[in-house]
Amino acid sequence: xxxxxxxxxxxxxxxxxxxxxxxxxxxxxxxxxxxxxxxxxxxxxxxxxxxxxxxxxxxxxxxxxxxxxxxxxxxxxxxxxxxxxxxxxxxxxxxxxxxxxxxxxxxxxxxxxxxxxxxxxxxxxxxxxxxxxxxxxxxxxxxxxxxxxxxxxxxxxxxxxxxxxxxxxxxxxxxxxxxxxxxxxxxxxxxxxxxxxxxxxxxxxxxxxxxxxxxxxxxxxxxxxxxxxxxxxx
Amino acid sequence: xxxxxxxxxxxxxxxxxxxxxxxxxxxxxxxxxxxxxxxxxxxxxxxxxxxxxxxxxxxxxxxxxxxxxxxxxxxxxxxxxxxxxxxxxxxxxxxxxxxxxxxxxxxxxxxxxxxxxxxxxxxxxxxxxxxxxxxxxxxxxxxxxxxxxxxxxxxxxxxxxxxxxxxxxxxxxxxxxxxxxxxxxxxxxxxxxxxxxxxxxxxxxxxxxxxxxxxxxxxxxxxxxxxxxxxxxxxxxxxxxxxxxxxxxxxxxxxxxxxxxxxxxxxxxxxxxxxxxxxxxxxxxxxxxxxxxxxxxxxxxxxxxxxxxxxxxxxxxxxxxxxxxxxxxxxxxxxxxxxxxxxxxxxxxxxxxxxxxxxxxxxxxxxxxxxxxxxxxxxxxxxxxxxxxxxxxxxxxxxxxxxxxxx
Numbered sequence: 001x002x003x004x005x006x007x008x009x010x011x012x013x014x015x016x017x018x019x020x021x022x023x024x025x026x027x028x029x030x031x032x033x034x035x036x037x038x039x040x041x042x043x044x045x046x047x048x049x050x051x052x053x054x055x056x057x058x059x060x061x062x063x064x065x066x067x068x069x070x071x072x073x074x075x076x077x078x079x080x081x082x083x084x085x086x087x088x089x090x091x092x093x094x095x096x097x098x099x100x101x102x103x104x105x106x107x108x109x110x111x112x113x114x115x116x117x118x119x120x121x122x123x124x125x126x127x128x129x130x131x132x133x134x135x136x137x138x139x140x141x142x143x144x145x146x147x148x149x150x151x152x153x154x155x156x157x158x159x160x161x162x163x164x165x166x167x168x169x170x171x172x173x174x175x176x177x178x179x180x181x182x183x184x185x186x187x188x189x190x191x192x193x194x195x196x197x198x199x200x201x202x203x204x205x206x207x208x209x210x211x212x213x214x215x216x217x218x219x220x221x222x223x224x225x226x227x228x229x230x231x232x233x234x
Numbered sequence: 235x236x237x238x239x240x241x242x243x244x245x246x247x248x249x250x251x252x253x254x255x256x257x258x259x260x261x262x263x264x265x266x267x268x269x270x271x272x273x274x275x276x277x278x279x280x281x282x283x284x285x286x287x288x289x290x291x292x293x294x295x296x297x298x299x300x301x302x303x304x305x306x307x308x309x310x311x312x313x314x315x316x317x318x319x320x321x322x323x324x325x326x327x328x329x330x331x332x333x334x335x336x337x338x339x340x341x342x343x344x345x346x347x348x349x350x351x352x353x354x355x356x357x358x359x360x361x362x363x364x365x366x367x368x369x370x371x372x373x374x375x376x377x378x379x380x381x382x383x384x385x386x387x388x389x390x391x392x393x394x395x396x397x398x399x400x401x402x403x404x405x406x407x408x409x410x411x412x413x414x415x416x417x418x419x420x421x422x423x424x425x426x427x428x429x430x431x432x433x434x435x436x437x438x439x440x441x442x443x444x445x446x447x448x449x450x451x452x453x454x455x456x457x458x459x460x461x462x463x464x465x466x467x468x469x470x471x472x473x474x475x476x477x478x479x480x481x482x483x484x485x486x487x488x489x490x491x492x493x494x495x496x497x498x499x500x501x502x503x504x505x506x507x508x509x510x511x512x513x514x515x516x517x518x519x520x521x522x523x524x525x526x527x528x529x530x531x532x533x534x535x536x537x538x539x540x541x542x543x544x545x546x547x548x549x550x551x552x553x554x555x556x557x558x559x560x561x562x563x564x565x566x567x568x569x570x571x572x573x574x575x576x577x578x579x580x581x582x583x584x585x586x587x588x589x590x591x592x593x594x595x596x597x598x599x600x601x602x603x604x605x606x607x608x609x610x611x612x613x614x615x616x617x618x619x620x621x622x623x624x625x626x627x628x629x630x631x632x633x634x635x636x637x638x639x640x641x
Contacts, residue, residue, distance in 0.1 A: 059635070080546060087543070098539035113236075
């Protein structure tokens with residue numbers, strides 16, 4: 001496995017307001033994630049893990065510090081450049097699957113490809129292949145409402161992989177799934193990682209985090225531990 | 235893909251979308267009806283006045299054509315004088331009155347119009363022919379459909395005609411038998427009024443002292459000045475002025491003057507039409523803004539995710555504005571049909587107003603005006619989606635995702 005850094009964060013801080021409160025979400029976080037790593041970021045609710053994930057995926061920008069992705073400082077990108085980066089280099093999976101309810105599975109997966117300018121035939125072929133890869137080859141024309149929660153999250157993973165990203169970021173991807181379905185999804189992420197995709201998983205579930213090779217623990221906007229997983233489980 | 239997404243988001247709440255389209259359709263129908271009403275009356279009145287090619291109407295002093303029963307005496311001299319003017323091409327004198335008509339056991343009052351068939355501009359022949367003869371003997375008449383229906387008559391039938399003012403009082407002059415030789419459409423006769431026409435000389439003689447050398451109206455056609463429209467209008471005005479100065483007993487009204495007078499009388503109508511039209515536009519805009527805002531607020535999380543996975547701001551903006559556009563197109567297509575149907579229905583009601591020519595339309599289809607107004611509504615409905623679309627496109631993605639996760 002390569003040890004080239006894919007992502008580097010240097011002393012990043014981020015604060016935001018929720019209602020009347022000023023929240024210090026990140027208080028000087030630094031880390032390096034190498035290509036091919038499978039990292040879990042864990043911590044209690046409000047510890048800053050989702051905020052960190054947003055910064056790593058160019059969804060948000062830090063108040064101070066730098067985030068470097070593939071050797072490029074992404075903390076000062078324009079909105080258009082950050083959007084393009086997310087489209088082509090970063091795959092995002094969310095707790096609530098956020099699939100377009102009136103589109104079929106294959107159309108949902110095709111969405112980012114259409115944005116990237118792929119032709120209809122190519123994106124349909126690629127979307128069908130991705131759905132087969134995540135185990136939904138027989139359900140390509142189903143709408144989200146016709147799929148179970150686990151199947152919907154698999155469609156969301158396929159959508160995240162649509163433009164062959166270098167990095168997959170998953171924010172509580174098993175949060176709305178039962179234990180067995182959650183485990184199957186984690187197994188899918190592990191398989192993607194085994195194929196060389198860098199994965200960063202945010203969870204508040206320490207047991208789930210053990211499926212990663214490296215676990216970063218956060219508390220009050222700071223990294224309190226960063227160590228290899230004692231016993232990665234499939 | 236944007237169009238697919240926009241359509242998909244409208245399809246998600248079919249009942250809401252349907253109601254919005256219906257609302258827009260009603261606004262579009264109202265708008266098109268108001269445009270037809272505002273422009274139609276004028277167009278219809280102009281068409282009615284100019285359809286037979288006469289630009290001037292000469293009436294007894296101070297009256298409008300057939301507005302009263304007043305007549306002008308020494309009609310032959312007046313008509314001769316008009317025909318002698320070098321700029322007057324044609325003169326069509328006519329005399330109108332009320333007569334009693336009877337066939338078998340059916341008797342009715344009817345409006346009789348004496349005209350010179352070769353120059354008359356009062357009716358068009360639908361079937362049969364115009365009555366012949368230029369002498370004082372009343373033999374043939376042409377009638378309208380109402381007349382045929384009222385007397386259960388047909389072409390070729392003979393009817394009895396007598397002068398008189400009241401069928402109830404049974405005041406009638408010497409009866410004359412005349413043959414119906416044609417059916418015509420009488421341009422200026424109100425709907426529901428039985429009407430007939432015969433040669434002017436015969437009607438004048440038939441009416442006795444009341445008709446002797448008298449006319450109710452003379453229509454004059456002015457020789458066209460082909461150099462320019464302004465020159466043509468100036469020539470018409472010069473002839474009109476000459477008539478009034480040379481013949482103190484008459485008033486000469488030009489088509490343009492008549493249209494101006496009618497427009498003045500109908501100004502409130504037009505203002506009302508414009509206000510209602512503008513209101514329908516505002517309603518359309520508010521409807522689309524409300525619906526699209528509601529839709530955007532409901533799927534802020536979804537839109538944030540779209541932005542997060544790489545859809546640019548312009549993409550979100552376009553998608554949401556497309557929703558407004560699609561609503562507008564659907565509403566306008568439906569509204570166009572609805573507007574035309576309601577316009578026909580309202581026109582039929584208004585045409586039955588007593589005293590108005592049957593051929594006067596209130597709602598006239600003017601493609602240019604209609605397309606312009608509908609295009610305006612389409613632009614308005616698209617722009618109406620712009621505010622919620624802009625708000626959605628400017629959202630802070632991370633903040634929206636955070637709030638979604640909390641909420």
